[in-house]
Amino acid sequence: MMDLLAEYGLFLAKTVTLLAALGVALALIAGASRRGGSATGIRVDKLNDRFRELGRTVRRAALSKAAFKKQEKADKQARKQEKKAAGDDHHRKRYFVLDFKGDIRATAVSHLREEISAVVSVATRDDEVVLRLENAGGAVHEHGLAASQLQRLKSRGIPLTAIVDKVAASGGYMMACIADRVIAAPFAVIGSIGVLAQLPNFNRALKDRGVEWEEVTAGQYKRTVTMFGSNTEADREKLREELEEVHRLFKELVAEHRPAMNIDQVATGEHWYGTRALELGLVDELGASDDYLLNAVEDGDVYRVRWKGKQSLQERIMHAMDAAAEAFGRARWDRTWFR
Numbered sequence: 001m002m003d004l005l006a007e008y009g010l011f012l013a014k015t016v017t018l019l020a021a022l023g024v025a026l027a028l029i030a031g032a033s034r035r036g037g038s039a040t041g042i043r044v045d046k047l048n049d050r051f052r053e054l055g056r057t058v059r060r061a062a063l064s065k066a067a068f069k070k071q072e073k074a075d076k077q078a079r080k081q082e083k084k085a086a087g088d089d090h091h092r093k094r095y096f097v098l099d100f101k102g103d104i105r106a107t108a109v110s111h112l113r114e115e116i117s118a119v120v121s122v123a124t125r126d127d128e129v130v131l132r133l134e135n136a137g138g139a140v141h142e143h144g145l146a147a148s149q150l151q152r153l154k155s156r157g158i159p160l161t162a163i164v165d166k167v168a169a170s171g172g173y174m175m176a177c178i179a180d181r182v183i184a185a186p187f188a189v190i191g192s193i194g195v196l197a198q199l200p201n202f203n204r205a206l207k208d209r210g211v212e213w214e215e216v217t218a219g220q221y222k223r224t225v226t227m228f229g230s231n232t233e234a235d236r237e238k239l240r241e242e243l244e245e246v247h248r249l250f251k252e253l254v255a256e257h258r259p260a261m262n263i264d265q266v267a268t269g270e271h272w273y274g275t276r277a278l279e280l281g282l283v284d285e286l287g288a289s290d291d292y293l294l295n296a297v298e299d300g301d302v303y304r305v306r307w308k309g310k311q312s313l314q315e316r317i318m319h320a321m322d323a324a325a326e327a328f329g330r331a332r333w334d335r336t337w338f339r
Contacts, residue, residue, distance in 0.1 A: 040309050042118045047097065047293060047302040093300035094127040097293065102135025102172055106142035113149050114307040120156055128159045130296070131179065132289045137170025137192060140246055146171070147253070150178040163289040164188045169271050170196075173282070174250065177257045182283040183292065190277035193254060194269025195247045197239060203230050258282075 052075070060068055096119045100108055119129060131150070137143065153160045162168070162179035169192035176182050176190075184190055206213055206228060213228040224235040247267070255263040261281035277283045296302050 041307075042114065043306045043308055045304045045306075047304055048297045051294060051297050094123070095130055095293070095296045095300055095302040096123060096127065097130045097132065097302060097304040099132045099304075099306070100135060100146070100175070102133075102138065102143070102146075102175075104138035106135075106138055106146050106171065109142060109146040109149065111307040111309060112146060114309070115305050116149050116152055118307075119305055120152060120158065123153075123156075123158045125157045125159070128161060129153055130289075130292065131160065131162045131175075133162050133164050133168050133172065133176055134166050135169070135172030135175060136167050136189075137172050137174075140171070140195070143171025143174050147174045147178055150175060154178060154180070161292075163287070163292055164190065164274075164283070165289055170194065174253065176283075177254045179257075181285075183285050183287045183289075184274035184277060184283040185288050186274045186286050188274040188277075189271050190274060190282050191266060191271040191280075192269060193250060193263075193267040195243045195250065196269075197225075197243055199225065199227050201226075201231060202228055 059071055063071065098115050100112055102108060123129065150160060160179045161181045161183065162176045164176060164184040165188060167189040168176040169189050173191055173193060203213065215223060215229055217223050221238055224238045225231050251263050251267045258281065266280050266282060272280065274283060274286055278286055293302055
């Protein structure tokens with residue numbers, strides 16, 4: 001009787017977990033559907049105007065009426081000087097801001113490629129692209145494509161700065177290392193230059209229930225480690241060889257773009273917070289994206305470039321599933337708490 005109750009309790013827990021995951025996925029899909037009605041295309045916002053209006057709102061509340069008018073007059077004069085300089089063919093530096101929030105399958109790369117295509121059509125070597133990056137890694141080939149998109153900027157000589165406020169780990173750091181300069185917040189998670197493969201194996205559970213798993217392949221290594229068949233040590237060794245090869249390629253990519261760093265010291269799969277990452281050479285300086293952009297508007301024009309595209313139902317479902325999986329997986333980075 002107790003075994004029956006225990007088995008029923010386990011079944012109930014699995015069912016509740018599955019329903020909760022489906023509920024999250026459906027909610028995300030519904031939200032994406034509601035947001036999917038707007039037009040597709042590139043959106044450009046000038047952040048100078050946004051920051052100027054934020055400051056103006058605070059000054060209006062904090063200053064006296066006379067002081068506010070005086071400041072307004074000075075700001076107006078400064079804007080006239082900017083326009084006059086622009087009319088004299090004086091080229092103010094332009095900053096193009098891109099945002100990349102990664103998930104396991106790096107689904108945002110479809111937007112990133114459009115944004116970069118738009119930027120490279122107008123940007124020069126005198127301009128700068130600022131990538132605000134938040135990415136904890138995921139599939140190798142997807143994040144490799146994301147890194148390749150950033151390489152398009154480098155190949156044209158357009159300066160690229162990557163700023164990490166929260167996390168750039170594994171595939172996220174694969175993207176960050178492409179940049180000419182990497183800036184990280186002091187407690188941002190950086191690194192994790194390693195490769196991981198993991199999957200459950202249900203072979204024993206199937207056998208206990210009298211189920212045989214049949215799999216027919218052609219080619220010695222068409223299938224090695226499997227979820228349902230019986231895995232051998234030879235299968236596992238082959239998988240380890242494949243992971244080592246990917247790790248070697250990962251290390252070579254990082255070493256190419258950050259040659260001054262001791263790659264063997266940092267390519268252990270470990271991650272570090274920003275302050276330690278600076279000491280190890282994984283990043284170039286400490287800071288936050290907000291301060292960087294506030295400083296940029298003082299001497300240049302700052303534009304946020306975004307691609308707004310519609311997703312098919314299948315893409316929304318896959319994105320929702322990825323987001324749900326990422327939410328569970330992100331606990332790896334969130335296991336350290338202030339108490």
